[in-house]
Amino acid sequence: MPKQSPTDRVRNFDEVALGYPEDLAQEEASRCLGCKKPFCVDGCPVGIDIPAFVDCIVKGDFAGGIRKIKETNALPAVCGRVCPQEEQCELKCVLGKKGKPLAIGRLERFLADWEAASGAIETPEMASPTGKKVAIVGAGPAGITVSNDLALLGHKVVIFEALHDAGGVLTYGIPEFRLPKAIVRREVEYVKSLGVELKTDFIVGKTKTIDRLFNDFDAIFVGAGAGLPWFLEIPGENLNGVYSANEYLTRCNLMKGFRFPEYDTPIKRPSNVVVFGGGNVAMDSARTALRLGADEVHIVYRRSRQELPARLEEVENAEEEGVIFDFLTLPTKLVGNEHGWLKEVECLRMELGEPDSSGRRRPVPIEGSEFKMKADAAVCSIGNSPNPLIPMSTPGLDVGRKGNIEADEKTGKTSRDAIWAGGDVVTGAATVISAMGAARTAAQDMHKFLMEQC
């Protein structure tokens, strides 16, 4: 797929990948074998009929292709961009046994973008109104998916979002250069076109508790995400210039700090940035720092390159743009200057020892390997857990060891009557499509409850 060159893109926030033109999309789609037993569909958490939409592309029936996708996926332009297809549908594609799997994600994105460009967004057939009302907590991928499915089934849906804009992690977490916010807005508008109401700046658990929402609703879905950042718990994390990835990316993406002073939110424009972690969020933070004008950006990761949890595509993009990777490196202390601003990071080199409980070889510090890195900003990107506000304000809601809401895997049902949950608030930070898959499961069970018991 065509991309902006690294030298151009590193100084702008425009989307890196430019998408397939029509001829390339059809050429790629024509590689599909149209398998009788399509393993690719088994790999898709929302069960998109992949051979059917790919066949539509081959035949030039792009409207038919996007219609097919939307039967099961309300966010095709988002999923086509940020889903880890290489671990899901494309991993299962039979073409991958002897060569390259079909580029399913890129074809999905092509159709979604074609529909947007055509200006003719279709609304699927909707069931007649049931008279039942459902509240959705959180306008992220899980909340939007449940809303879409329940609205199509005829229920009245209201989404309550804590921030001033919808999209959840798609809006505050993933940068503009990987997922333009206009695309998120477009997909949110589509769900609103189904009659879903969106109330922003509404913090469930503070503005109103879940129990008070039951005065007006028959069932509630909690898709509040995982917005509570983890820190390294080493000395110096309170210094100025040290951010959680959540704060760093929210300032830039949601609050548009990269366009300060046009927008009110400032964001530090440092020279030397160190990002701790090895996932997609770490790659996003490092690449954001480069675009904010940093001279040198390091990713410090305590394991080796093979264990990096980020998508390979994102690691390669970061490398092409000049991010420096320090593998087998452990930060031990953040050191500040006399004014309380970060000036350096103390680290230790590691080596791989015996496998740990995850099956990966455990990194072990090398004695006497201490060294310092110059840094005027650091971004901690080692993970998140769910915000505790809803469990704390909802008696009877069972919560797991890491603060996640416990929900039945097969139904999304929680320990409380008429409350379902899904996505990162249940699993901890995971992928957009797995949140959507859990949301679809919950929507089906909620529909059954609304029609049979409520």
Ligand code: SF4
């Ligand atoms: S497994 Fe691959 S080749 Fe077969 S239908 Fe799915 S995408 Fe096409």
